[in-house]
Amino acid sequence: MEKLLTNLKKKIKSSLLLTKIMWTLLIILVYMLGRLIPIASVSLGNSVFDNVESRALLNQLALVTGGQYNSMTLFSLGLGPWMTSMILWRFVTIFGMFKKNTSVKLHYYRMLLTLAVAVLQSYGICATSDFSGVTFWGVTNIGVLRLITMLTLISGTFILVWLGDRNSQKGIGGMTVLILINMIVSFISSISTFFSENNFDLISFGAQVVIMVCAAVLLVWIAVVTYRAEYRIPIQRVSINSTYAKESYLPIRLTPAGGMPFMYSMTLMMLPPVIINVLLTFYPNNSHLLYLSQNIALTTLPGVLIYIFILYLLSIGFAYYNYDAFEIAKNLRNNGDYIEHVIPGKETQKFLQRKIWVFANVGALFMILLGGAPLLLSFGDSSAVNIALSISNGYIIVSLIMGIIEQVQTLQMWKQYKDII
Numbered sequence: 001m002e003k004l005l006t007n008l009k010k011k012i013k014s015s016l017l018l019t020k021i022m023w024t025l026l027i028i029l030v031y032m033l034g035r036l037i038p039i040a041s042v043s044l045g046n047s048v049f050d051n052v053e054s055r056a057l058l059n060q061l062a063l064v065t066g067g068q069y070n071s072m073t074l075f076s077l078g079l080g081p082w083m084t085s086m087i088l089w090r091f092v093t094i095f096g097m098f099k100k101n102t103s104v105k106l107h108y109y110r111m112l113l114t115l116a117v118a119v120l121q122s123y124g125i126c127a128t129s130d131f132s133g134v135t136f137w138g139v140t141n142i143g144v145l146r147l148i149t150m151l152t153l154i155s156g157t158f159i160l161v162w163l164g165d166r167n168s169q170k171g172i173g174g175m176t177v178l179i180l181i182n183m184i185v186s187f188i189s190s191i192s193t194f195f196s197e198n199n200f201d202l203i204s205f206g207a208q209v210v211i212m213v214c215a216a217v218l219l220v221w222i223a224v225v226t227y228r229a230e231y232r233i234p235i236q237r238v239s240i241n242s243t244y245a246k247e248s249y250l251p252i253r254l255t256p257a258g259g260m261p262f263m264y265s266m267t268l269m270m271l272p273p274v275i276i277n278v279l280l281t282f283y284p285n286n287s288h289l290l291y292l293s294q295n296i297a298l299t300t301l302p303g304v305l306i307y308i309f310i311l312y313l314l315s316i317g318f319a320y321y322n323y324d325a326f327e328i329a330k331n332l333r334n335n336g337d338y339i340e341h342v343i344p345g346k347e348t349q350k351f352l353q354r355k356i357w358v359f360a361n362v363g364a365l366f367m368i369l370l371g372g373a374p375l376l377l378s379f380g381d382s383s384a385v386n387i388a389l390s391i392s393n394g395y396i397i398v399s400l401i402m403g404i405i406e407q408v409q410t411l412q413m414w415k416q417y418k419d420i421i
Contacts, residue, residue, distance in 0.1 A: 017411050024171035027163050031066075031178050032185075034156065037074040041148040042132065062270065063186050063393055064263045066160060066178045069125070072149070074156040076125070078182070079175060081118035081154075082161050083267045087314075089113060090321070118157050122150040124274030127281045172411075173404045179263070180400045183393055190390075219391065223398035226366060229254035231359060233352075237337050250328070250339070252355055255363035257318035259399030262371055262392045264318075265310045269303075272296050298389070304379045308372040312364045319360030325352035370395060 062069045067078025089110055101109070126149050164175035173180065191212070200208060232249040276293045283289060297303045329349035338344045342351045371392040378384030 017408065020170065020172045020411070024167055024173060024177055027167045027171055028177065028181055031075070031160070031163060031181060034075045034159065035068065035073055035182075035185075039072050039074065039076075039149055039152050041145040041152070042072045042130065063183045064179060064266045064396060065270075066182045068182070068186070074152060075160060077118065077122060077153040077157045079157065079160050079164065079178065080267055080270060081121055081157050082114050082175075083264060084117045084121075084271065085110060085113040087264055087268065088117075090317070114157070114161070115154070118154045119150070120278065121270075121274050122153040124277045125153070126150055127277050172407055173400070176400045176403065180397060180404075183397050187390075187393070187397075216394070219394045220398050222370075223395050224402065226255050227253075227258070227399055227402050231355070233339055233355065235332070235337050236340055237335075248337075250332075252323060252359050253363075254359060255366055256322055256356065256359050257315045257363050257367070258322070258403075259396045260318045261311050261314040261364075261367050262396050264314050265307060265371075266389075266392070268310055269298065269307055298375060298385050299379055299381070301379055304372070304375045307375065308368055311367050311371055315364035315367045316360045319356060319363055323352075323356045325349045325356055328352055 062078060062080065065078035065080035065083055066075065067080055068076055123146075126146050132145075160178060161175075164178055167177055168174035171177070195205070195208075230251040230253045232251050235248040235250050237248050273293070273296065276289055276296070279289050280286070280293065294300070295302050296306070298307060326349055329345065329352060332338060332348060333344045339348055339351060342348050371388075374388035374391055375385060378388045
């Protein structure tokens, strides 16, 4: 037995992939435990936004941040503040700010922005919580209990950021693994709740299972095909004299932004209810705030239209983020490569920008059809909206899994050339 354990330990140490998998499993275990840790200053089983009609929808939106709003735990806030701050930071850097700062300072500023967003969101979700006195500390003041709750939620977010960063360095999947696990666990929980709350007979149960399986297979097929579909621009490599050089190409995916627009648009859609909830604690009878709280959710037409608009903008933005025409053109020129019938340099950059713009819009249209159209057909009905969001969440899960598979394949390919390198 001891020899078997020793051999297993040696095998794990010698295999980069196994080592990374073990690290990821450890981080997932820590995350799963954190999801179960209740906050001492909040009543057990307390839900977030209990007085908000769309709490169930907000919980669906929270899935893409690794958070949970159906109960108050250490990780209820999730990675939402970090994801929101990344979007805001991207807008800030577009205007050339902080160009002369070091990477350490830039990281410091990003974390400060994350902290500011976390404070806002934690206050928003604490606004309607039922607090309970922490007897072993002798704390009963509501203000102090709210502060303790906020600090716990904010700490949970930064623990998740740290765990995601550790997973990026030592494991597989980076931050997305935490989001993926949260979404899978929530899907399983939702399905089990659906069947437990409805007393189906054998025939109805079988029909429901067949419908769910067929829908899941169709969604997976669509997600895989669109994820792998790409437009290939032939590249002429002057410096390589080989038959393989004739097959060189520059790929641009059919959906250049991937599943990121869904994730970040849902993250941004969580902000307005939180901000309105904060303002309502100070101005509870304000008619404008009350109107917004009732008409900005995804169960209303204005809320759905705002979501579609954000989805379109993020689809275009992430497409240009993933495919930088200037950098691609520069790298082609520096390597002595060129696109046939296109002059290297500025003309190549313009050519690539036109192609990226076309596929960015194709990807945005696909995102709107997959994520926005079902919401337009179902707004006003909370149950139907939940199903519509499940389509987007399913696409996100498949996209994240495909990304992890590609990372594993890269590691395996690297292992084949380890001795040569």
